[in-house]
Amino acid sequence: MRINLDDVKVLQELDTIRALQDTEAYEEQFQAGLKLSDDFDVSNISAPIENILVLGTGGGSAASVNLIKSYLFDELQVPLQLNQGYTIPAFVNERTLVIVVSHSGNTEEVVSGYEAAIAKGAQVAVITAGGTVLDMARENGHAYLLVPGGMMPRIVLGYIFLPILAILTKLQLVSDKRAEVEETIALFRAWKQEYGPDSPIEQNEAKQIAVELDGLVPVVYGTLPYFDAPAWRWKNQLGENSKLMAFWNAIPSLHHDEAVGWDSPAALLKGFHFTLIRDCEDSEKTVKRVEISADILRERAGAVRVVHSRGESRLARLFSIVYLADFVSLYAALIRGVDPTPVEVINLFKQKMGQPLVTVQVK
Numbered sequence: 622m623r624i625n626l627d628d629v630k631v632l633q634e635l636d637t638i639r640a641l642q643d644t645e646a647y648e649e650q651f652q653a654g655l656k657l658s659d660d661f662d663v664s665n666i667s668a669p670i671e672n673i674l675v676l677g678t679g680g681g682s683a684a685s686v687n688l689i690k691s692y693l694f695d696e697l698q699v700p701l702q703l704n705q706g707y708t709i710p711a712f713v714n715e716r717t718l719v720i721v722v723s724h725s726g727n728t729e730e731v732v733s734g735y736e737a738a739i740a741k742g743a744q745v746a747v748i749t750a751g752g753t754v755l756d757m758a759r760e761n762g763h764a765y766l767l768v769p770g771g772m773m774p775r776i777v778l779g780y781i782f783l784p785i786l787a788i789l790t791k792l793q794l795v796s797d798k799r800a801e802v803e804e805t806i807a808l809f810r811a812w813k814q815e816y817g818p819d820s821p822i823e824q825n826e827a828k829q830i831a832v833e834l835d836g837l838v839p840v841v842y843g844t845l846p847y848f849d850a851p852a853w854r855w856k857n858q859l860g861e862n863s864k865l866m867a868f869w870n871a872i873p874s875l876h877h878d879e880a881v882g883w884d885s886p887a888a889l890l891k892g893f894h895f896t897l898i899r900d901c902e903d904s905e906k907t908v909k910r911v912e913i914s915a916d917i918l919r920e921r922a923g924a925v926r927v928v929h930s931r932g933e934s935r936l937a938r939l940f941s942i943v944y945l946a947d948f949v950s951l952y953a954a955l956i957r958g959v960d961p962t963p964v965e966v967i968n969l970f971k972q973k974m975g976q977p978l979v980t981v982q983v984k
Contacts, residue, residue: 623835624956626828629818632955640862642796643776644947647815651699653769654779655802663764664852670718670792673701674709674743675785676734677722680775680857682748685722685782686942687850689789692936694846696795707733711955713949716740721763722781724774726752749786763960773863773962782814801934808937809944816948826938827945830896831952837923839953842914845874846933848866848900850931851942856894858950862961865953872897872910880914881953883921891923900930962983 624631632641638928642777643650675686686703692734693701702710707730719738723731726749735757738745747758750770758765768780783802789795812821816827839859843852856869869881883890897911911927918925928945930938954961 624958624959626818626825626956627782627821628832632818633958635955635958636951636962637960638773640776640961641818641948642774642949643772644944645813647779647944648806648813648935651779651783651802651806651809654781654783655764655799655806657768657780658783658969661746661764661766661787661791663746663788663791663836664787665762665764666746666792668792669716670699670744670751670794671716672699672712673718673789674704674713674738675701675739676704676709676731676811676897677720678705678728678730678783679724680773680854680861681724681777681781682722684775684850684854684857684861684943685778685785688778688854688862688939689785691847691850693789693795694941695945697789699794703954704734706730709734709737709741713741713743715744717741717743718788718792719745720903721745721747721749721754721758722785722786723749723752723754724768724770724777724781726750726754728754732757746788748781748814749928752766771980773793775858776947799934801936804932804934805937805940806933808941812931812944814940815878816945823981826928827948828952830928830949831956833894833924833926834894834949834953835956838892839863839865839894839896841867841896841898842875842911843871843898844900845871846913847902848898848930848939848942851930851939851946852898854943855946858946859953862947862950863953864961868973872907872914874909876914883917885895887921890921893922893924894924895926897925897927897932899927900938902938 677683732753747765749755762809766784822828841852841855843849852869857868859865859867885903930939931941951961
């Protein structure tokens, strides 16, 4: 039995920890994140910074870093790398800025990487809601920002993305982005009216996509160099929120390998739903590749959807896709009667590894 996505009461009953409500509240969250970021004191970090390593593993921290990399692809003058494992690269030294991001503060890979960064004499800034990394930051005199806890990390981009951006701005590694942040916050207000649970299916693209991909395997294609990160985020949200196996890639690189998989047996490819992302900064050749890809896949796949980014600034356009994807992933769970928040498999791994389980506050 499938759930009617226009039955708001049923959606609210299924959504026990109110992920829909938290997603609708991105406007308020990003406003609070902007205020926290303004107050983030990083004056003890000294120049020159030759490279940046961000330690982060979860849906909020890793997604924020990838979005930062896409957003600042043609502006940031020093290399920025995401580190998701237990060890850190050999290049880390006293001229490296290591940004430690762990919402819980207890992510074991991040703690391990943080210890290694201290041993190498790296400069450090920490973003966390508490835990071990907060204790380490205080003990070592590192700059740190304490952000609100109690929510799933994948829903708190405003408390992670904006502080990372603030660090780069305060260190004069990028220009001031306040106008673009404020545009994005203002647009969240409009988008939540379109994608929220009170908006009916016939007017709600997020619900339409969730209905369309129901029963199919989702594949999301972004475009290089700016819109690969939203595709990656979309795929991960389909995993964590929707409890679905999902895949992502980026055009044009996928045309050199993965696209050959479109020659899979017809019955197999009919089981896939493809979402292709378009943006106004896509080059002419990239646009042509997206259009050709969509045409080929429409003849072979179960369903194909092309979505367009919205907004004036690149930041707003990036988050227009992120916000749409977040709602799609919630509805893709709820349509099957699945609560989007619990992450039983992640907790199973943590239990077997002897780590604290993922918990959130019920509002």
